[in-house]
Amino acid sequence: MPMLELQDVHAYYGNIHALKGISLTVEEGEIVTLIGANGAGKTTTLRTISGLLKPRQGKVYLEGEDLDQYKAHEIVYKGVAMVPEGRGIFAKLTVAENLDMGAYSRRDKKGIAEDLERVFELFPRLKERRNQVAGTLSGGEQQMLATARALMARPRLLLMDEPSMGLAPVLVEDVFDRIMEINHEGTTILLVEQNAHMALQVAHRGYVLQTGEIVLGDTADGLRQNPMVQKAYLGME
Amino acid sequence: METQARFNWRDNFRLGLLAAVVALSLCAIGVVGTFAQRDIIGGVVSLGHVFLFGAALGGGYLAAHRDADGGTGRALLGGAFIGFLSSLPLVVLALVAEPFHLRQFLPNVSPELLEMLTLGQGQMPGLLILVAVVTVLGLVGVGMARLPSHVRRPLLTGLGVVFLIGLLSETIALAWGSHGLGLRIRRFMFASKGLSIPGVLVVFAAATGLNVWWNTQGSRVRQRVAALPPRRQQVLRWGGIALGILILLILPFLLRRYLSEVIVNVGLYILMGLGLNIVVGFAGLLDLGYVAFFAIGAYTMALLTPSEYGVANLSFWTALPFCVLAAVLAGIFLGVPVLRMRGDYLAIVTLGFGEIVRILVLSDFLAPLIGGAQGILKIPNASIGGLEIVHPEHLYYLVLAGCLLAFFVSWRLRDARLGRQWMAMREDEDVAEAMGINLVRTKLLAFAIGAAFSGMSGAIFAAKLSSVFPHSFSLMVSINVLCLIIVGGIGSLPGVVVGALALVGLPELLREFAEYRLLMYGALLILMMLARPEGFWPSEVRKRELHTESAPTGGGSPIGSA
Numbered sequence A: 001m002p003m004l005e006l007q008d009v010h011a012y013y014g015n016i017h018a019l020k021g022i023s024l025t026v027e028e029g030e031i032v033t034l035i036g037a038n039g040a041g042k043t044t045t046l047r048t049i050s051g052l053l054k055p056r057q058g059k060v061y062l063e064g065e066d067l068d069q070y071k072a073h074e075i076v077y078k079g080v081a082m083v084p085e086g087r088g089i090f091a092k093l094t095v096a097e098n099l100d101m102g103a104y105s106r107r108d109k110k111g112i113a114e115d116l117e118r119v120f121e122l123f124p125r126l127k128e129r130r131n132q133v134a135g136t137l138s139g140g141e142q143q144m145l146a147t148a149r150a151l152m153a154r155p156r157l158l159l160m161d162e163p164s165m166g167l168a169p170v171l172v173e174d175v176f177d178r179i180m181e182i183n184h185e186g187t188t189i190l191l192v193e194q195n196a197h198m199a200l201q202v203a204h205r206g207y208v209l210q211t212g213e214i215v216l217g218d219t220a221d222g223l224r225q226n227p228m229v230q231k232a233y234l235g236m237e
Numbered sequence B: 001m002e003t004q005a006r007f008n009w010r011d012n013f014r015l016g017l018l019a020a021v022v023a024l025s026l027c028a029i030g031v032v033g034t035f036a037q038r039d040i041i042g043g044v045v046s047l048g049h050v051f052l053f054g055a056a057l058g059g060g061y062l063a064a065h066r067d068a069d070g071g072t073g074r075a076l077l078g079g080a081f082i083g084f085l086s087s088l089p090l091v092v093l094a095l096v097a098e099p100f101h102l103r104q105f106l107p108n109v110s111p112e113l114l115e116m117l118t119l120g121q122g123q124m125p126g127l128l129i130l131v132a133v134v135t136v137l138g139l140v141g142v143g144m145a146r147l148p149s150h151v152r153r154p155l156l157t158g159l160g161v162v163f164l165i166g167l168l169s170e171t172i173a174l175a176w177g178s179h180g181l182g183l184r185i186r187r188f189m190f191a192s193k194g195l196s197i198p199g200v201l202v203v204f205a206a207a208t209g210l211n212v213w214w215n216t217q218g219s220r221v222r223q224r225v226a227a228l229p230p231r232r233q234q235v236l237r238w239g240g241i242a243l244g245i246l247i248l249l250i251l252p253f254l255l256r257r258y259l260s261e262v263i264v265n266v267g268l269y270i271l272m273g274l275g276l277n278i279v280v281g282f283a284g285l286l287d288l289g290y291v292a293f294f295a296i297g298a299y300t301m302a303l304l305t306p307s308e309y310g311v312a313n314l315s316f317w318t319a320l321p322f323c324v325l326a327a328v329l330a331g332i333f334l335g336v337p338v339l340r341m342r343g344d345y346l347a348i349v350t351l352g353f354g355e356i357v358r359i360l361v362l363s364d365f366l367a368p369l370i371g372g373a374q375g376i377l378k379i380p381n382a383s384i385g386g387l388e389i390v391h392p393e394h395l396y397y398l399v400l401a402g403c404l405l406a407f408f409v410s411w412r413l414r415d416a417r418l419g420r421q422w423m424a425m426r427e428d429e430d431v432a433e434a435m436g437i438n439l440v441r442t443k444l445l446a447f448a449i450g451a452a453f454s455g456m457s458g459a460i461f462a463a464k465l466s467s468v469f470p471h472s473f474s475l476m477v478s479i480n481v482l483c484l485i486i487v488g489g490i491g492s493l494p495g496v497v498v499g500a501l502a503l504v505g506l507p508e509l510l511r512e513f514a515e516y517r518l519l520m521y522g523a524l525l526i527l528m529m530l531a532r533p534e535g536f537w538p539s540e541v542r543k544r545e546l547h548t549e550s551a552p553t554g555g556g557s558p559i560g561s562a
Ligand SMILES: Nc1ncnc2c1ncn2[C@@H]1O[C@H](COP(=O)(O)OP(=O)(O)OP(=O)(O)O)[C@@H](O)[C@H]1O
Pocket: A013, A016, A018, A036, A037, A038, A039, A040, A041, A042, A043, A044, A045, A085, A194
């Protein structure tokens, strides 16, 4: 049974038809990437999975369980955490308070302390700056914080929305290294990216989204070889 | 550098004009005249003088403050110029007032005001002295700004304390009693109105001295305390708390009846403020109809006890939980339709809710049930073991108990899960939701708990007055409560107390304020936003938020640049 499965999902904003029948699967332990141009519906797909937006048609299954019956905050308790687009950290709170908020859905004090150690190992920069107000962090640090905060919920499925947005190339590589590391530690990841080049390097499989529809799905290698992907998303002629 | 060295006519002219406009309008709307009755230093300086001359002083201070690295000579020139300029309109006012019968249009330009402007010296010499005095005040303002801060701070503290004690001398003098040593101290310190000259000297010396002592020795004391073993520190802390509680407990004996009455009113507002602080400060939901819950608490008390319109025969204590419950239900009732609203929309809808409740209790339609405009009389007082709580000294304990309960609940909630949910929701609703926070529950809990405190306040209010009238529940109450938490510091618990003392307590003591209450609020809010936007006693998060540039850390580890 796949960790996550979307079956013919249609989603709307008012009468804007944003997702026109998305079907995809993510197996446990995988990194799956979703690439596509601006406005293709990548963020919308993640919002539908995390319950912030309800599909008007179609189903979202988490380990075989229909998520339709759950509200957004309940889905977090099911082990799905999101690193939102544009980072979405609490700018006025400190790094430590942000991380604390991330563990909000949990009650095991000991586990939380362990995970705090773990994310500080993963992002030593955050440890140095644990008392800094998050809004004053650099862009890259804010991205680290957003990721670290999502990890504090100890998710089984991590949804990441464009973690490389606005970062310098060196930092982008760093972020993707961390993503692989998180994955190695056992977290399944669905990664939305515009930076197809990097995304296809770390992912096992990928889907290409175009104006609300999946036009292609393959292994990462397969997608990299695909002439259409090469032309449209990898900038090769 | 060239421009630096020259006298900045434009800035000084602007400040002088501003000071003139302030002084002139304070005269014209009657503030100066009204407060001339309230002596700060008996027979010498009244609050009216402070309003009349404050502008020139402030103008000089601001000018010197802005041009902080200019030469002293130039700054003094600027101050004198500003003072001189701001005195001219006052002179003109005094000269034209009688020949042009200004009083017809400006009723506040009274002979008393003119007398004040001429300093009681007759027109020509008086006005000349006025110009001189105001000019000198401009200079004094500059001097204040130019003093090194270790001199300025004690001086300003001394002046501030003299001002406050002088302002409240009427009530403070009463507290010394009317015989024995108390009377002698009172005669020494106070004139028939305001402080006496020796009183001023004593107060000023004490306040200044204490400030100097704290500035020089304070850090050492703090270090000494920090060096104590943790056990001793704990003892010290609990000792402090116990002392505070002891003072709270004996307060009515110190304050006597009139002041107790004032404190009871302040306490009712503190209770409301703590409630609204949860809604606005913790959860970030702007609620302008907060008075509705106060009204619902009061009317529930009226209806459940054997009053004129009572439908049940409960005692105060049995009715109280129902009042709180009614307010809570109303809070949820208001909360549900506004769940999806944010910011401005929320403010407008809650404003409407408050008005609807007020209009309902005022309506003829409901009058047969709840008395309409006549209100409800004969609500029984609260009683404990047969003792009726009628006097403010006794009511005080009732209100104190309510406030302590609300304070404790707020304080515990702030640091609990719910408090974190509110904080997350206030910062960013979308992210909060994505993090597993149930927004519906979190919002409704904020409205419900906030309403509960207000309902309790209303219930005590009804029992205190033995009656309720619709006009006690106007929009003004909501605005008062909102202002007091803004002035105290949004989201801060001690801030609510400070805000209530300043915005409810002070005007009660200075009855003349009543007429200018809104004006004072407006002026105070503007000044606060300019000078101290985080409030008098801000919460940690607000403090950080408004001073991030200067102090990026919340304490703890140093930040390297990476
Ligand atoms: N709140 C909204 N209301 C109306 N339309 C929306 C809303 N959010 C997104 N849309 C529309 O839905 C479509 C998909 O948007 P989405 O945010 O999913 O794109 P995306 O693939 O994440 O793009 P990007 O790479 O720029 O982030 C777009 O046409 C967008 O304009």
